[in-house]
Amino acid sequence: MTVLAAPENSPTFAIETRQLTKVYGAGNIEVVAMRNATMQVRCGEVVALLGPSGSGKSTFLTAVGLINPPTTGQVYIGGQLVHDGPAAYGNLRTFRRRHIGFIFQKSNLIPFLTAVENVQIALQLNGASHHAARRRSLELLDYLGVGDRADNLPAALSGGQQQRVAVARALANRPGVILADEPTAALDGQRGRQVMELFAQVAHEQQAGVIVVTHDHRSLDVFDTIYEMEDGAMQRQQHRNQ
Amino acid sequence: MNLATRDIRHNLGRFTLTTLGVGMLLMIVMGMGGIYRGIIEDATLLADRIGADLWIVQRKTRGPFAEISRVPPNLVHRALAVPGVQRAREFAYHTVQRERRGKPLRIAVLGLSWPTDKGHWIPLTAGRPLAQAHFEMIADKSLGLSLGEKVNLGKETYTVVGITSSMISSSGDGIGFFTVADAQAIQFDIPGEAVRLERASREARGLRTELTAKQPALLENVYRPAAELPQIARPQVSAVMVSVASPADLERVANVISGWGDVSVFTQEQQRQLLLRGTVEKVRRQIGLFRVLLTIIAAVIMALILYTLTLDKIHSIALLKLIGAPNSTILGLILQQALVLGAMGYGIAYLLGQRVFPNFPRRVILTDADLLQLAAIVLAISFISSLLGIWKALKVSPNEALS
Structure with missing residues (x-):
C-alpha cells in the first residue's frame, strides 16, 4: 500500500526512553509525576499504555513527544538522542514536524481549515508543494473513508470523521513515531476498534513505532505490547510473542 | 497555504464588523487631520488668494484678521x-x-x-x-x-x-x-432715529458756539448727510x-x-504667520493634539482587537506549534491579519470620509500628503499593535493543544 509506505533506513527502535523522571514544583511542594520510566518500541511495534488517571501516562507521552522535557533520563527517537534530562539536542519543533505524528482524545483540528487543509498543512510545513500536499492529503482521507468530506470544515464533521481526519494528519509525513492519547474516547466501540486496527496496520506497513494511551480494554488484542503506569512508574505487562 | 486568509474567511462576519469599526475609527483620525488642514487653509486663504504683497495696517496692530485695524x-x-x-x-x-x-x-x-x-x-x-x-x-x-x-x-x-x-x-x-x-x-449702518438724534446733537453744539451766532446759516449744515460735511472724515x-x-x-x-x-506694514508671509500663530493657533494646536491622541487610541484599540483575535486562535496556534509549525508561520498569520485589518480599515475610512466629510459645517481637506502620512501611520500601527498578539502567540506552549 503506497499510502502507508515505510520510510527508508528504519532504525531498530523507533522510540527508546531510559529512566525518565519528571518532577513538578520544588522543595516541599515537589510532585513526582513520572519516575524512571523506561520503554523500548521497535519499528513496526504497537504499544498500549494503560493506567489510571494521574498515573503519569500523559506526562510520559508529552515527554516522548518532545513537548514536556523530562527532569532526568533520556529520550531517543529513531536511535537519535533528543533529550538528556531537560537538555534538548537539535530543534525540537523541526524534529516533531519530521518524525512524530500526534493524535489526541479530541480531534484537535484547526477550525478555520477544511478537512483536506488540516492534513495538507502538516505536509506543507514539512516542505511539500501545494499540489503534492493536496494529492497525498486526499489519498489519505480517501483511505480513511472521509474523502467525500474533504472540503468540509471540522464543525461540519461528526466526531468520528474528525478523528479520522486527525489520524490522516498524523500519518501525512510518514512519521517514524505516532503518539496517540486516548484516540478512541470519542468514538463508538466499532469505530474505536477500526482506529486501533488502523494504527496496527500503519505501524506494520510504515514501520513506525506507535504508542497509544487507552482505557479501551476491548481492543487490547490489537497491540504488540502493553505497558501499565501506576504512580508514575512504568511496568511492562505483556508481549504478544511471550 | 495562507492561514491568515483562511481564518478571515472562517470568521468573515466578525472580521468585517471589526474592520468596519477600525475603519470608522480611522475615519475620525483622518477627519481630524482634514479639519486641522481645513483650519489652516481657511485661516490663510484670504491672505494667500487676495494677491497683496504688503499689508498696511493701523500702527501697532497686527492687521484686520487678528484685531481691529483702522486706517x-x-x-x-x-x-x-x-x-x-x-x-x-x-x-x-x-x-x-x-x-x-x-x-x-x-x-x-x-x-x-x-x-x-x-x-x-x-x-x-x-x-x-x-x-x-x-x-x-x-x-x-x-x-x-x-x-x-x-x-x-x-x-x-x-x-x-x-x-x-x-x-x-x-x-x-x-x-x-x-x-x-x-x-x-x-x-x-445706523438707525434713522440715531441719525435724527445725532443731527439734534450737532444743532445743540452749534447753538452754543459764537460762530453760529454770527452766521446762523451754518446751522443748516447739521441736517446734511455726514459724507457731505468736510469736517467729518470718511x-x-x-x-x-x-x-x-x-x-x-x-x-x-x-x-x-x-x-x-501712523501705520505698520507686513509682507504676505508675515500676515500669514500672524494668522497661523495668532488667530487660529490655539484651535490648530488643540486639533493637532486631539489628532495625536486619536492616533494613539486607534493604536491601542487595534492592539486589543488583534490581541483578542490571537487569543481566539490560541488553541490553533498551540496545535500548529505541536505539529511543528515554525515561528515564522505563526508570526505571519498574526501580522498578515493585522495588515489586512489596517489596510481595509484605511480603505473604509477613506471611502466613508469621502461621503461624510462634505457634510461637515467646516471644511475637511484631505491632502495627498496627509493621506500618505496616515497610510504610513496605519501601517506602523498595524505592525506595532500586532506585537502584543505575536508576543502572546510565541509564548504559547504546544502543551496547550492537549488541554
Whole structure:
C-alpha cells in the first residue's frame, strides 16, 4: 500500500526512553509525576499504555513527544538522542514536524481549515508543494473513508470523521513515531476498534513505532505490547510473542 | 497555504464588523487631520488668494484678521506715491450676523476696492464679478444664497451676482464680497432715529458756539448727510493692500512705509504667520493634539482587537506549534491579519470620509500628503499593535493543544 509506505533506513527502535523522571514544583511542594520510566518500541511495534488517571501516562507521552522535557533520563527517537534530562539536542519543533505524528482524545483540528487543509498543512510545513500536499492529503482521507468530506470544515464533521481526519494528519509525513492519547474516547466501540486496527496496520506497513494511551480494554488484542503506569512508574505487562 | 486568509474567511462576519469599526475609527483620525488642514487653509486663504504683497495696517496692530485695524482711505494715495508700488487697494473686513428664514446668517463682509478691484481674482462657480459700484455682492456657496437672490443688509438690498466656493473666513464663516463703500455702509449702518438724534446733537453744539451766532446759516449744515460735511472724515478702512512692481522692490517699499508714524506694514508671509500663530493657533494646536491622541487610541484599540483575535486562535496556534509549525508561520498569520485589518480599515475610512466629510459645517481637506502620512501611520500601527498578539502567540506552549 503506497499510502502507508515505510520510510527508508528504519532504525531498530523507533522510540527508546531510559529512566525518565519528571518532577513538578520544588522543595516541599515537589510532585513526582513520572519516575524512571523506561520503554523500548521497535519499528513496526504497537504499544498500549494503560493506567489510571494521574498515573503519569500523559506526562510520559508529552515527554516522548518532545513537548514536556523530562527532569532526568533520556529520550531517543529513531536511535537519535533528543533529550538528556531537560537538555534538548537539535530543534525540537523541526524534529516533531519530521518524525512524530500526534493524535489526541479530541480531534484537535484547526477550525478555520477544511478537512483536506488540516492534513495538507502538516505536509506543507514539512516542505511539500501545494499540489503534492493536496494529492497525498486526499489519498489519505480517501483511505480513511472521509474523502467525500474533504472540503468540509471540522464543525461540519461528526466526531468520528474528525478523528479520522486527525489520524490522516498524523500519518501525512510518514512519521517514524505516532503518539496517540486516548484516540478512541470519542468514538463508538466499532469505530474505536477500526482506529486501533488502523494504527496496527500503519505501524506494520510504515514501520513506525506507535504508542497509544487507552482505557479501551476491548481492543487490547490489537497491540504488540502493553505497558501499565501506576504512580508514575512504568511496568511492562505483556508481549504478544511471550 | 495562507492561514491568515483562511481564518478571515472562517470568521468573515466578525472580521468585517471589526474592520468596519477600525475603519470608522480611522475615519475620525483622518477627519481630524482634514479639519486641522481645513483650519489652516481657511485661516490663510484670504491672505494667500487676495494677491497683496504688503499689508498696511493701523500702527501697532497686527492687521484686520487678528484685531481691529483702522486706517484712513486716503492712505491708498500715499501708498501709490511710493516708488515701486504698482497697485494699492482699500481693504474693509468685518463679520455681520443676520436672520435669514429664521436661521442665523453669518457673513464675513469683505470690501473690494471699486473700481480697481471688481473681484476678477475670485474663483466663481456661477455668475459674474461685480459690475457696479453699489448693491451687488458675490457670495460663498456655504452662505446658502442663490444667484439672483436679494439680501437686505442695513438699509440697502444687495443682489447676489456671483457664487464662489471655499472662500471662508478664519472663523469658518462664508465670505460675502461687496465694494468697499457697500461694506462700510453695512458696517456703519445706523438707525434713522440715531441719525435724527445725532443731527439734534450737532444743532445743540452749534447753538452754543459764537460762530453760529454770527452766521446762523451754518446751522443748516447739521441736517446734511455726514459724507457731505468736510469736517467729518470718511469712514476708515481696515487696511490697504499693496502690490509691488517687482519682487526686488518689496523690501525697499516695506522699509519706506514702515517709516511712517501712523501705520505698520507686513509682507504676505508675515500676515500669514500672524494668522497661523495668532488667530487660529490655539484651535490648530488643540486639533493637532486631539489628532495625536486619536492616533494613539486607534493604536491601542487595534492592539486589543488583534490581541483578542490571537487569543481566539490560541488553541490553533498551540496545535500548529505541536505539529511543528515554525515561528515564522505563526508570526505571519498574526501580522498578515493585522495588515489586512489596517489596510481595509484605511480603505473604509477613506471611502466613508469621502461621503461624510462634505457634510461637515467646516471644511475637511484631505491632502495627498496627509493621506500618505496616515497610510504610513496605519501601517506602523498595524505592525506595532500586532506585537502584543505575536508576543502572546510565541509564548504559547504546544502543551496547550492537549488541554
